Amino acid sequence: MEVGFLGLGIMGKAMSMNLLMNGFKVTVWNRTLSKCNELVAHGASIGKTPAEVINKCKITIAMLSDPAAALWVVLDKDGVLEQICGGKGYIDMSTVDPETSCRINEAITSKGGQFLEAPVSGSKQPAETGQLVILAAGDKALYEAAMPAFDILGKKSFFLGQVGNGAKMKLVVNMIMGSMMNAFSEGLTLADRSGLNPRDLLDVLDLGAIANPMFKGKGPAMLQNNYSPAFPLKHQQKDMRLALALGDENSVPMPVAAASNEAFKKARSMGLGDMDFSAVFETLKVLKHSS
Ligand SMILES: NC(=O)C1=CN([C@@H]2O[C@H](COP(=O)(O)OP(=O)(O)OC[C@H]3O[C@@H](n4cnc5c(N)ncnc54)[C@H](OP(=O)(O)O)[C@@H]3O)[C@@H](O)[C@H]2O)C=CC1
Numbered sequence: 001m002e003v004g005f006l007g008l009g010i011m012g013k014a015m016s017m018n019l020l021m022n023g024f025k026v027t028v029w030n031r032t033l034s035k036c037n038e039l040v041a042h043g044a045s046i047g048k049t050p051a052e053v054i055n056k057c058k059i060t061i062a063m064l065s066d067p068a069a070a071l072w073v074v075l076d077k078d079g080v081l082e083q084i085c086g087g088k089g090y091i092d093m094s095t096v097d098p099e100t101s102c103r104i105n106e107a108i109t110s111k112g113g114q115f116l117e118a119p120v121s122g123s124k125q126p127a128e129t130g131q132l133v134i135l136a137a138g139d140k141a142l143y144e145a146a147m148p149a150f151d152i153l154g155k156k157s158f159f160l161g162q163v164g165n166g167a168k169m170k171l172v173v174n175m176i177m178g179s180m181m182n183a184f185s186e187g188l189t190l191a192d193r194s195g196l197n198p199r200d201l202l203d204v205l206d207l208g209a210i211a212n213p214m215f216k217g218k219g220p221a222m223l224q225n226n227y228s229p230a231f232p233l234k235h236q237q238k239d240m241r242l243a244l245a246l247g248d249e250n251s252v253p254m255p256v257a258a259a260s261n262e263a264f265k266k267a268r269s270m271g272l273g274d275m276d277f278s279a280v281f282e283t284l285k286v287l288k289h290s291s
Pocket residue numbers: 007008009010011012030031032035063064065066068069072073093094095096120121122123124230231232235236
């Protein structure tokens with residue numbers, strides 16, 4: 001099967017490489033073109049623009065940073081819209097808000113193309129090992145046509161109905177995850193400041209009712225101040241912001257998520273936006289001990 005792939009950041013590089021290693025013919029494009037080199041060394045072709053990739057491939061996947069990037073790649077000069085037409089499908093796997101996804105859907109379908117949003121749960125390592133959870137919505141026929149690729153990329157795919165539902169599900173999940181990371185950071189800090197060994201806290205948590213892969217995976221690295229990015233903090237803050245907007249629209253009070261968003265904003269203001277989102281832990285270290 002041949003696919004196009006737009007966006008070779010942390011996720012896009014791992015996902016497109018995984019497709020390539022599993023026998024797919026892949027044509028890649030990235031805004032910073034040099035990031036295509038590693039994929040080309042493994043057999044990928046390059047498209048010089050998003051339009052060129054769409055022209056070549058029946059199905060094209062995008063994995064871009066945020067709503068502005070997702071819209072730019074579709075609507076701008078040499079973008080997806082210039083070549084999309086009947087018989088071609090466009091799958092946006094970026095995390096965006098439902099309104100952005102609906103705008104892209106309208107643009108693609110107005111030219112006769114098929115559109116699917118398919119954001120993912122799971123980070124760099126699940127992307128490398130094909131263990132993502134795919135949250136698709138939109139054109140059901142395109143979902144079925146893309147299943148061979150989804151089977152490589154993910155351990156489970158959900159079809160959630162109309163465009164917007166995939167984006168909403170993803171934002172709800174990441175809103176919970178961002179709030180959990182803040183509670184975890186506060187717990188590690190409280191353990192330390194009150195004279196406990198935070199490593200003991202990790203062991204206790206891992207044996208109880210709130211054990212989870214995130215605490216287990218990130219905790220030891222956090223205690224070593226290691227925030228090598230798997231999920232960049234700036235993207236987690238974007239997701240909190242978009243989830244809070246969804247809460248606004250639906251009159252859902254979310255004081256925990258709002259406080260977590262402030263903590264991620266503070267971390268960004270400290271220059272930690274490109275670090276892993278677990279670097280929000282650092283915002284608590286600047287607090288002085290009370291006498
Ligand atoms: N990392 C993770 O664990 C996960 C991330 N996600 C989501 O996936 C998406 C990608 O994340 P990730 O790979 O981590 O992000 P990165 O920051 O590593 O990569 C972002 C990608 O978007 C491109 N990009 C940014 N701005 C523009 C623009 N204006 N026009 C064209 N391309 C642009 C970048 O191009 P360039 O190289 O030129 O900068 C790069 O290819 C995000 O929506 C994120 O929220 C979802 C699940 C997990």
